[in-house]
Amino acid sequence: MQALNCLRLCLSIGLMLLSYATEATWYPALQTEKQQLRIHSATDEQAMRHALLDFQQLYPEVSLEYLDLGTLPLMQRFLADAEQQQTADLLISSAMDLQIKLINDGHALTHESEIADALPDWAQWRKQAFSFTYEPIVMVYNKRLLAVDKIPQSRLELISLLRDQSAYFHGKVGTYDIELSGLGYLLASQDAQQASTWGRLTENFSHLNFKRYANTQEMLDAVRSGELLLAYNVLGSYAQSEINKHPDLATIFPSDYTLVVSRVAFISKYTQNPKLAHQFMDYLLSQRGQQLLAEQARLYSLHPAISGEATYQGIQKLSRERVPLKVIKLSPALLTYQDQLKKRSFLEEWQKLLPPAPQP
């Protein structure tokens, strides 16, 4: 067991180092550069690209540095940078609990603006953390490989499907590796806290020798290639863009409850450029920015005035029709599963699900 833990640790550190090596994307100023803004974000650069370029239309003298990291490496990097007091200006992540933890630990700058005030209560905390998307967590399957009658509409249906067809699904179900992905850990902890189905579901996963992934994109790729029949807990926004490219894929909004996470942005206390950081935050929350995120990035914008499928309005409509939403709210209650002892035992439970490591 000890050796296993060590192996995992080494693996995660290795992955982290790998992420560290990721190159930041540089958006040079449209005019003579006068200011720079550094954004570290657990969001695909492709998804944010339109918004960043549009922001530069408004502020042409600003150069942007955008670094896309996984949720966990993002936090590790920030904490390391914070010791030098030289962090990115803004931090964006869908690992809401980690963002709350950083803010609760006093790393954030207060952002006050009319635009931020318009947000619903659950979408902001302390005027420091701000949700700017509203993204459903879905299951993704491959239409070519899964017959219509086998499509589960809820977790209970999924459990019985996996139990009944265990041979068919063996090795072909995947979800987040909650040890490597902050978002995965958040979703798992929400599932665990939310419903008793979590235990039975993971038990079935374990029997099927399920696969674990560090991010959504890998999961989507695996479903598309047929390596996986079904992926559990996938970010709806990414899934939707993938479906647009590959119509073989389809999503399921679990009808028992569909989790909704949001990407959370905060301004670092150590920012060198608070004014610009505030301007970018306001842009993210503004109707213009939100519109762009919804249309170009399909990031399920939160702004209630914007209509379309990948928007707050769209999800609300879906929810009214058939799916109860479980929106994860920004609140210090999210710190519960970040408690060291709790996290340790939760991960220990998780590790019990995994196949035994090959004996050396």
Added chain:
Amino acid sequence: MLSSKGSLRTRLFLLFGLVLLIGGTVLLFAANTLAQRSADQLYDKLLESAALTAIDNLSVIEQQLHFDLPYASLATLALSEDDRVLYSLIDSHAQVLTGYDFVQPELPEQMKQQHQQGLPYFFNHRYQGELFRFVVLERRLLELGMQDTIYLQMGQSRLARDQLAADLTFKATLGVGGLIILGWLFVWLTAGWSLRPLLKIEQELTTKQPTDLTALSTQVPTEAAHLVEAINKFMGRLQRNQDRNHAFIAEAAHQLRTPLASLQAQAELATEEQDIASIQNRTRRILRNARETNTRISQLLNYATLAHRADVLLPEPIVLSEAVSQILVDLAPIALTQEVELSFDNHIGDTCITADPEAIKEILRNLVDNALKYGQPATGPASINVSLELVLDNAWVRLQVQDTGRGLPPELLSQVTQRFGRGELNQQSGSGLGLAIVEQLVHGMQGYLELANASDAGLSARVFLKTSLCKP
């Protein structure tokens, strides 16, 4: 235009406003303290319940300490929306088992006492530049293989508390402010309303004819009644003064017309006389008449002065016997030259009266003068006795001047005090006014004059004056 010392209404308004403001400030201060205490009490309960929920999940399984932080615990703290959360679980060696850094309580002794009574211990502490409220709970583990005291510390920043306290204080401020404004308005209106009678008096005074000195008829509240009374008294005095002046002028005209007519007749007769002796005779008569007229005029003027004085007496407490003996000392030489014996009997000791000393002097001098002039007996030695006595249960002093003359016929006793009402028996010139002046002055001091014929002989003039306290 009279110089005004500000408006009464403004004075009341400012004074009451000051009282309200001071009272309001005190009240607000109290409200703020109370609000902070209430907010703390309320959120302390939340904090305690969150901590209790958490410590409830502390257990020992297979000699191992287990702590499963329940979601409800932090969710309870999240009820105070924007507040940061800190918690830590430590053992008796201050080793942090989970959570954040342990913030050392400021008063560990007090904490121990609280815990001994099974109570939570609360304290405030600054953490990362922000003030936090902490609670510390104690749990003694007495399980097999695990005997330790575990402390759970839970804290939250004070945003919600301060917000609630500010809200409560703000509401109290609104209430108190409203009351102040209402009170102020009330005073403003009431002051105007209660000063209305004064305005009515003013109106009546301004519309009165200048010759109309009758009392004011406006009905006023008790407080203003004294003012109206004073005004009425003042007008009464004016009225009396005016009446007296009118009477005096009429009297003077009447008194002077006769001697002047006589003078004129004598002078006319004198012009027709040829004989130098007759002319001289007429001239002597004219001279005599002129002298008499002159005396009459000076008496009239004298009377006018004194009569005026009766209305402007300056009363003060005086020892009457001292004043009387002082005056008698001055009069003694005159009595001596007329061979009249002047005696003084004081039966009142040092009793005081409230009187104008000049008026007393004038009264006594006139009475003694009168006695000297008219009180001479036909035969035998003349004497005048002045005496002081207490009468009517010592409430009054009686000043009596008694002569040994013939007295007055009863029918004249009442007339004699009237102006120029000289007794028939008078032969000497000059004193028709004396008793009238005395009566005027005595009335001015709220006393009265009594004239009577003594049983054996002579006239007895008695002045009654009220006694009063002596001032040290």
